Amino acid sequence: MHEDHDHTCIICGNEKQDGIRIVTEFICESCEAEMVNTDVQDAKYPFFIHRLKQIWLQKNA
Ligand SMILES: [Zn+2]
Numbered sequence: 071m072h073e074d075h076d077h078t079c080i081i082c083g084n085e086k087q088d089g090i091r092i093v094t095e096f097i098c099e100s101c102e103a104e105m106v107n108t109d110v111q112d113a114k115y116p117f118f119i120h121r122l123k124q125i126w127l128q129k130n131a
Pocket residue numbers: 079080081082083084097098099100101102
């Protein structure tokens with residue numbers, strides 16, 4: 071299977087080739103790394119959770 075087109079990252083909105091898929095959404099490598107390294111106390115953490123919740127909501131809609 072050949073799939074080399076870009077995906078649009080749901081966090082930063084940039085088109086990247088490298089990253090992970092969560093359900094039907096794509097998160098680029100750099101955002102994934104940032105998310106993994108984000109502490110729960112970090113101000114950015116709720117933002118990531120908010121974005122991820124939107125994915126789950128879409129999935130369950
Ligand atoms: Zn990104």
